[in-house]
Amino acid sequence: MTHRTIITPAPPGPVALAETKDWLGLATTGEDALVERLLASAIEACEGFTGQMPLVQACEEVLPVSGGFRTLATCPVTALLGVEAIAADGTRSPLAPDDYAFELGTDGSARFRTIRPGSASRVAVRFTADMALDWAGLPSAIRHGIERLAAHGYRTRAGEESEANLPPTAVAALWRPWRRMRVA
Missing domain, CATH: 1.10.3230.30 (Phage gp6-like head-tail connector protein)
Structure with missing residues (x-):
């Protein structure tokens, strides 16, 4: 979820x-x-x-680590602000751009997948969204x-x-x- x-x-x-x-x-x-x-x-x-x-808002969605693309629930996404790996104990660390893939659709949708999550089981994706x-x-x-x-x-x-x-x-x-x- x-x-x-x-x-x-x-x-x-x-x-x-x-x-x-x-x-x-x-x-x-x-x-x-x-x-x-x-x-x-x-x-x-x-x-x-x-x-x-x-109206423009900065948001964060926490997703389970997945090698397959997952569509963010928020729309329309306008920009990626950053991604953090979340360890089992809740600590966060930045995820390098080579360790994930992020795609913006022409309809405002955004898709995300983890390539190399390290030991993280979840990721926090920060972005802006707005009409x-x-x-x-x-x-x-x-x-x-x-x-x-x-x-x-x-x-x-x-x-x-x-x-x-x-x-x-x-x-x-x-x-x-x-x-x-x-x-x-």
């Missing part, structure tokens, strides 16, 4: 905050922290729904869906419940063209 950790989360940023506050009709800064948390949650929900990480480097670079439907989901969370925080674990229909419609499904 793959274990992923977000090393550097993507902050929504001031433009996202301003656009969402405009959507909600908020003119003061009193609830900025709440709106920022809702935006961060909406970004996570967007990744969960589309199967793609919207866009910043808020302005996101496709408008993705951006608007994140804003709408954050606004939905803001408006329903007083106890109104919506369908559990599902984005509102309008948000799902905005994100559906970018949805990637994996067959297990």
Whole structure:
């Protein structure tokens, strides 16, 4: 099983905050922290729904050592940052580039295999993944869906419940063209 950790989360940023506050009709800064948390949650929900990480984040996936290629769970991968061998006692050491193979697909997928792992039974693969480097670079439907989901969370925080674990229909419609499904 793959274990992923977000090393550097993507902050929504001031433009996202301003656009969402405009959507909600908020003119003061009193609830900025709440709106920022809702935006961060909406970004996570967007990744969960589309199967793609919207904004650039540094990530790490821990994989078992394998001579065959394994596809990373995160998408779209944009760059490899490094690879570490993980010993049975949990200690880590850098793996030389000649000791592994890493391939980026044109669809944003990434494949990894271990050539010479030494005594390691697992490897930690660090990389960046994103659809866009910043808020302005996101496709408008993705951006608007994140804003709408954050606004939905803001408006329903007083106890109104919506369908559990599902984005509102309008948000799902905005994100559906970018949805990637994996067959297990």
